[in-house]
Amino acid sequence: MNTIELNGVSKTYIGSRDPAVNDINLTVEKGSIITLLGPSGCGKSTTLRLIAGFERPETGRIALEEKIVSDNKTWVPPEKRGVGMVFQDYALFPHLNVFDNIGFGYKGKDRKNRVMEVLDLVGLKGYEKRYPHELSGGQQQRVALARALAPKPVVVLLDEPFSNLDADMRTNMRIEVKRIIKEAGATAVLVSHDQKDALAISDRIVVMNEGIVQQCGTPKEIYQYPENKFVANFVGQSNILEGKMGKDEQSVITDIGVIPCNHTHGFKEGEEVYISIRPDSLEMDNTGKIAGIIKETIFTGESIDAIVEVELNDGSKKDLLTHIHPEEEVKEGDKVRFKVLPHFVAVIRHD
Numbered sequence: 206m207n208t209i210e211l212n213g214v215s216k217t218y219i220g221s222r223d224p225a226v227n228d229i230n231l232t233v234e235k236g237s238i239i240t241l242l243g244p245s246g247c248g249k250s251t252t253l254r255l256i257a258g259f260e261r262p263e264t265g266r267i268a269l270e271e272k273i274v275s276d277n278k279t280w281v282p283p284e285k286r287g288v289g290m291v292f293q294d295y296a297l298f299p300h301l302n303v304f305d306n307i308g309f310g311y312k313g314k315d316r317k318n319r320v321m322e323v324l325d326l327v328g329l330k331g332y333e334k335r336y337p338h339e340l341s342g343g344q345q346q347r348v349a350l351a352r353a354l355a356p357k358p359v360v361v362l363l364d365e366p367f368s369n370l371d372a373d374m375r376t377n378m379r380i381e382v383k384r385i386i387k388e389a390g391a392t393a394v395l396v397s398h399d400q401k402d403a404l405a406i407s408d409r410i411v412v413m414n415e416g417i418v419q420q421c422g423t424p425k426e427i428y429q430y431p432e433n434k435f436v437a438n439f440v441g442q443s444n445i446l447e448g449k450m451g452k453d454e455q456s457v458i459t460d461i462g463v464i465p466c467n468h469t470h471g472f473k474e475g476e477e478v479y480i481s482i483r484p485d486s487l488e489m490d491n492t493g494k495i496a497g498i499i500k501e502t503i504f505t506g507e508s509i510d511a512i513v514e515v516e517l518n519d520g521s522k523k524d525l526l527t528h529i530h531p532e533e534e535v536k537e538g539d540k541v542r543f544k545v546l547p548h549f550v551a552v553i554r555h556d
């Protein structure tokens with residue numbers, strides 16, 4: 206069953222020329238976590254607000270658990286949609302302790318039991334008498350999540366849930382938030398501009414730009430087979446080259462040679478395409494067909510990120526980004542050779 210369905214949903218704010226979201230179609234399966242991922246202003250918060258009922262679309266239909274909550278005839282207000290919300294700044298009540306913050310919106314007779322249950326779920330048993338200012342950022346986030354989950358909402362919406370946390374806490378909370386949502390059996394929609402958040406936590410990612418859904422898929426699909434240049438560059442890094450589909454649709458002919466690829470998105474021999482090669486797909490190898498000179502290196506610990514200048518068939522030069530194994534001894538000016546591994550190579554429509 207789909208917990209959320211958006212069909213042809215568009216929203217233009219008063220005074221704006223362009224729509225904030227434009228003809229969005231989206232389905233979210235029950236029990237799954239999806240992330241709306243995109244740069245600032247792409248319409249992800251607006252999409253979240255439309256699902257919550259804080260904004261009303263001009264066109265389209267929104268259904269929650271197969272009940273229409275918004276179309277040209279129906280409007281269900283936010284408080285009747287059964288939606289839990291975790292705000293970016295958590296929005297805890299400063300004058301209420303943890304127990305009362307979590308129990309605030311919960312009117313059931315079993316209030317005490319339910320609050321204790323979600324406290325346990327978020328790992329904060331024993332913290333019920335503390336006030337928000339006595340908690341770390343990560344603990345405050347757990348309280349906000351517990352408050353949203355307590356009434357067993359149809360869906361929990363999280364707006365940039367990790368943006369107020371430092372790097373270490375952020376990595377831990379990605380794992381924790383995922384565990385909590387899954388253990389609660391909840392369906393969740395997150396908003397993030399951070400690809401690492403999205404890749405780590407989501408069952409599916411919806412990449413957005415300028416109010417339009419660019420691609421929807423599992424983290425692996427999105428990373429491995431981006432469908433357009435925007436997705437290839439926004440989710441991870443990529444080298445994009447022009448080319449033509451080669452023989453038997455198994456390769457792309459480019460100015461740096463014939464690049465083998467497994468996943469060709471149905472393009473036909475001779476068609477003009479782009480090819481996206483992830484830095485991890487360029488492997489340093491003395492027998493490799495691509496020759497270049499190292500222009501710049503950055504040691505990250507996990508790899509050496511190197512920019513290699515290669516000469517194209519027409520004599521011009523192009524910089525390619527590669528990840529070299531951190532134990533390799535390479536420096537700027539070295540002549541190196543590469544081969545392309547096909548697993549992170551995707552063919553993209555030429556625009």
Ligand SMILES: Nc1ncnc2c1ncn2[C@@H]1O[C@H](COP(=O)(O)OP(=O)(O)OP(=O)(O)O)[C@@H](O)[C@H]1O
Nearest residue numbers: 218219221225244245246247248249250251252398
């Ligand atoms: N209340 C509003 N009134 C007018 N325009 C708005 C309003 N809220 C958002 N917009 C505009 O709608 C577009 C989409 O905004 P939205 O907040 O949905 O993007 P976002 O992807 O969530 O961005 P961010 O990551 O910066 O929050 C932007 O151009 C923004 O300026």
